[in-house]
Amino acid sequence: MVKKVDKKEAMKKIKPIIQEYFNSNDFTESSKIKLVVPSYGEHEVLEVIDSLLSTYVTMGEKVYSFEEQFSKYIGCKYATMVNSGSSANLLALQALANPTLENPIKPGDEIITTSLTWSTSVFPIFDINAIPVFVDVNKDSLTIDVKQLETALTSKTKAVLAVHLLGHPCQMDVLVDFCEKNDLYLIEDCCEAHGAEWNGKKVGSFGHISTYSFFFSHHISTIEGGIVLTNIDEINQLLKSLRAHGWIRERNDKTELARKYNHIDPRFLFVNKGYNLRPTEIQGAFGIHQLKKLETFLKIREENAKFWIDNLEEYRKFIHIPKIEENIRHAWFGFPIIISEKAGFKRENFVKHLEKNNIETRPIMAGNIIEQPAMNYYKWKQIGPLENSSRIMKNGFFFGNHSGIKQKEREYILKIIQSFLDHYI
Ligand SMILES: Cc1ncc(COP(=O)(O)O)c(C=O)c1O
Structure with missing residues (x-):
C-alpha cells in the first residue's frame, strides 16, 4: 500500500530542495542586460506550492491578504486585486461610469489624459464611450503638462487620468486642486510607479481611484496581475461586483442585499453587471512575498x-x-x-x-x-x-x-x- 503523505510532510520535504535550487541559481546572471529579470525566489515558489497542495487555487485568503497589505503600503483604504494592470484600468473606468453612482461618467463625457502613455491606459476610456482629451507631457518628467489643464477643460470634462510614466510622479498638488475645483474624478495610473512619492505621499493615494500592474516586468510581480485602490466605500463595493460576474460575494453589504432580494438564491444573486477579472491564489501567493522586497x-x-x-x-x-x-x-x-x-x-x-x-x-x-493606428477607429x-x-x-x-x-x-x-x-x- 502507498503511504499517505500529508501537506505538512510534503512541504517539509520540498522546502530544502527549493531552497537549494534558489541558493545555487542566480537568475540575474546573464550575458545579456535584460529589460527585466525574475525577482522571485524560494518564498514565492514555496507559497505557491502550498496553495497547489492545498488545492485552493482560485481567488482566496492569499489574494485578500495581499490586497490588505498593498492598500496599507500605499495608504489607501480598499484594494481589489485583478488579473492585470489593463484589467485594473478597465475596472476603474467601468466603476466610475456605473449608473449606480450619483455622478457617473456618461457617454460623450471627456477625460483629460496625456498623449505619451500606454495603450491600455487609454482604451478603457473608449469602452465607457467617453472621449479622451490628450494634453502633452512635460519634457523633463514625461508626465502630464499641468499648464495645459485649463485649456483642455470644457463643460463635458468629467475626469483626469494621470499616468505616472516610467515611475515619475505627476504634479499631484496641481492635479488634486484642479480636480477639486472643477468637481472632476482623479484617476491615477500607477502601473509603472510602485513606491513613487509626491511630497512624501505615495502615488495612488491622491485620486478617487488608482491602479497598479504586477506584470513580470514591473517593480514587483505576481506574474500577471493588477490592483485597483480607492478610499471610497461605495466604489469599493462596486469594484467587488464588477470584478466577478456582478454578484455579491465579496461585498461588505452582501447580507443586506441577500435580505433585500430574498426571492433569489444569494449564491447566484447579481446586483450589477460584471466581468471575470479575478486573480488566482498563485498571484496572491507571489504578491505577499514580493511586497516585502519592494x-x-x-x-x-x-x-x-x-x-x-x-x-x-x-x-x-x-x-x-x-x-x-x-x-x-x-x-x-x-x-x-x-x-x-x-x-x-x-x-x-x-x-x-x-x-x-x-x-x-x-x-x-x-x-x-x-x-498609433488603433486610434483611427475611435473618437x-x-x-x-x-x-x-x-x-x-x-x-x-x-x-x-x-x-x-x-x-x-x-x-x-x-x-x-x-x-x-x-x-x-
Ligand atoms: C502605464 C501602464 N498602464 C497600464 C499597463 C497595463 O498593465 P498590464 O501589462 O499588467 O496589463 C501598463 C503595462 O505596462 C502600463 O505601463
Whole structure:
C-alpha cells in the first residue's frame, strides 16, 4: 500500500530542495542586460506550492491578504486585486461610469489624459464611450503638462487620468486642486510607479481611484496581475461586483442585499453587471512575498539611476536624461534617454549600439498614442500639437533598471553608452 503523505510532510520535504535550487541559481546572471529579470525566489515558489497542495487555487485568503497589505503600503483604504494592470484600468473606468453612482461618467463625457502613455491606459476610456482629451507631457518628467489643464477643460470634462510614466510622479498638488475645483474624478495610473512619492505621499493615494500592474516586468510581480485602490466605500463595493460576474460575494453589504432580494438564491444573486477579472491564489501567493522586497528593489533602482545621472552629466548636450528632484521619489521603471535634435546621430544608431552590446532597450511606451493606428477607429480630442510626445516617441528609448542590475552591470552599461557618445564629443 502507498503511504499517505500529508501537506505538512510534503512541504517539509520540498522546502530544502527549493531552497537549494534558489541558493545555487542566480537568475540575474546573464550575458545579456535584460529589460527585466525574475525577482522571485524560494518564498514565492514555496507559497505557491502550498496553495497547489492545498488545492485552493482560485481567488482566496492569499489574494485578500495581499490586497490588505498593498492598500496599507500605499495608504489607501480598499484594494481589489485583478488579473492585470489593463484589467485594473478597465475596472476603474467601468466603476466610475456605473449608473449606480450619483455622478457617473456618461457617454460623450471627456477625460483629460496625456498623449505619451500606454495603450491600455487609454482604451478603457473608449469602452465607457467617453472621449479622451490628450494634453502633452512635460519634457523633463514625461508626465502630464499641468499648464495645459485649463485649456483642455470644457463643460463635458468629467475626469483626469494621470499616468505616472516610467515611475515619475505627476504634479499631484496641481492635479488634486484642479480636480477639486472643477468637481472632476482623479484617476491615477500607477502601473509603472510602485513606491513613487509626491511630497512624501505615495502615488495612488491622491485620486478617487488608482491602479497598479504586477506584470513580470514591473517593480514587483505576481506574474500577471493588477490592483485597483480607492478610499471610497461605495466604489469599493462596486469594484467587488464588477470584478466577478456582478454578484455579491465579496461585498461588505452582501447580507443586506441577500435580505433585500430574498426571492433569489444569494449564491447566484447579481446586483450589477460584471466581468471575470479575478486573480488566482498563485498571484496572491507571489504578491505577499514580493511586497516585502519592494523597498530593497527600489533602493537598487535609485542607486543605479543616480550613478548613470552623475556619470552622464557631461553628455547632456547630446542626450536628455532625468534629474534627481527634491520633492519626489522616482520609482525608476527604467532609465530613459532622449536624444537631442542636434546630437548629430539618430536614436536608431544609438539603440543598435546598445542592443549589439547586449543591452536590451524599449521605446518610451506607446509613444504619442494618437500616432498609433488603433486610434483611427475611435473618437478623441487633442490640445495643441503634442510636440513633446511626438519628439519623445521619435528620439527616446529606455533600458532596464531593476534589482538584477548591480554595480558590475551598471558600470558596463555606462561604458557602452560612453563608447558610443565619445565619437561625437
Ligand atoms: C502605464 C501602464 N498602464 C497600464 C499597463 C497595463 O498593465 P498590464 O501589462 O499588467 O496589463 C501598463 C503595462 O505596462 C502600463 O505601463
